[in-house]
Amino acid sequence: MLEQRGRESVSSITQGVKQLPQLLTLLQKQTPPPEQPALGFFTDTSLCIGCKACEIACKQWNQLPATEPDWSGTSYDNTQKLGATTWRHVQFIEQIGRRVPAGPELPMLQQHSVPLPELPVYQPMDRADAIPETPPGTALPFFNSDRWLMHSDVCKHCANAPCQEACPTGAIIHTEYDTVYVQQDICNGCGYCVVACPFGVIARDTQGDGQAHKCTLCYDRLKDGMKPACAKACPTDSIQFGEVKTLKAQAQERLGHLQQRGVSEAQLYGADDKILEGGLHSFFLLLDQPEVYNLPANPARPSNHVLPTSLGTIIAALLMGLMSIFFFKQE
Numbered sequence: 001m002l003e004q005r006g007r008e009s010v011s012s013i014t015q016g017v018k019q020l021p022q023l024l025t026l027l028q029k030q031t032p033p034p035e036q037p038a039l040g041f042f043t044d045t046s047l048c049i050g051c052k053a054c055e056i057a058c059k060q061w062n063q064l065p066a067t068e069p070d071w072s073g074t075s076y077d078n079t080q081k082l083g084a085t086t087w088r089h090v091q092f093i094e095q096i097g098r099r100v101p102a103g104p105e106l107p108m109l110q111q112h113s114v115p116l117p118e119l120p121v122y123q124p125m126d127r128a129d130a131i132p133e134t135p136p137g138t139a140l141p142f143f144n145s146d147r148w149l150m151h152s153d154v155c156k157h158c159a160n161a162p163c164q165e166a167c168p169t170g171a172i173i174h175t176e177y178d179t180v181y182v183q184q185d186i187c188n189g190c191g192y193c194v195v196a197c198p199f200g201v202i203a204r205d206t207q208g209d210g211q212a213h214k215c216t217l218c219y220d221r222l223k224d225g226m227k228p229a230c231a232k233a234c235p236t237d238s239i240q241f242g243e244v245k246t247l248k249a250q251a252q253e254r255l256g257h258l259q260q261r262g263v264s265e266a267q268l269y270g271a272d273d274k275i276l277e278g279g280l281h282s283f284f285l286l287l288d289q290p291e292v293y294n295l296p297a298n299p300a301r302p303s304n305h306v307l308p309t310s311l312g313t314i315i316a317a318l319l320m321g322l323m324s325i326f327f328f329k330q331e
């Protein structure tokens, strides 16, 4: 009996030794894939019709569960926000009575000293490419008194990503396409990235695996040379995908066209390097101030707080030390 057991343990040791080279290859660091040009999104909100095809295409491709409709009473948007299982979200922003119409009512309002809005009243231009004025109450977003702003929100794939800075396990990386990706097999669900993201993008799946999830910029599709699912599904080209450098040039051109046609509030968000000291690889053309779209004007990175907080701690420690010396001497 003892002899048989001895033989069994010898054979299992020999087997282990045989498998050692295989195990060692698993531990070896793999060479990273060659770097590619940075890829991203230019989301032009002036073209968005709020169809939510992007939101659904994202869920379908990434096999994310449907979000239960939530009737907030404040908007027709029933999915409300980005989350662990909603990686694209189309915001409906309702603006009512933002300016008076430039019609026959205008002199009457002036006569009754009704304060005029800050926005300039649109003057129809005598040009073939001028955007015609539309009556209040229609869905066109440019010159109406009442309008809906549609905004398909997504991860900004920040060049200097706050979520990546805060992640203690190294689960969040920049891929070869310079997109921000969460490696699910490394994420431990601590949630540090969630509080670090200034845009409220990344979230923990509390109903599922407890880990952090967000848009991958369809990394699997990129590897196969395909467009991300949301950009593919968008019927108006509001979501444009491509090399960040090219997209930025297109965005500047589009902004110029809109401003030339009288849409003076149009502006780009995240297309320059100012935001988060490096810019966003998923940036936007907005028709109003960023805050209207729930986008912070000056988002911060966790590392921005390190110096002031450390200085505060050092000063507090010095003061405590001086006070203890003072009290110790008195005794």
Ligand code: SF4
Binding pocket: 155, 156, 157, 158, 161, 162, 163, 164, 180, 196, 197, 198, 199, 200, 201, 202, 214
């Ligand atoms: S938007 Fe938020 S989740 Fe996306 S890369 Fe930037 S910090 Fe990370």
Ligand code: SF4
Binding pocket: 057, 058, 059, 061, 062, 087, 088, 154, 214, 215, 216, 217, 218, 228, 229, 230, 231
């Ligand atoms: S790029 Fe892919 S994962 Fe990201 S929002 Fe679009 S469809 Fe979803």
Ligand code: SF4
Binding pocket: 047, 048, 049, 050, 051, 052, 053, 054, 055, 090, 150, 152, 233, 234, 235, 236, 237, 238, 239
């Ligand atoms: S971004 Fe495109 S697909 Fe998404 S809601 Fe707007 S128009 Fe529809």
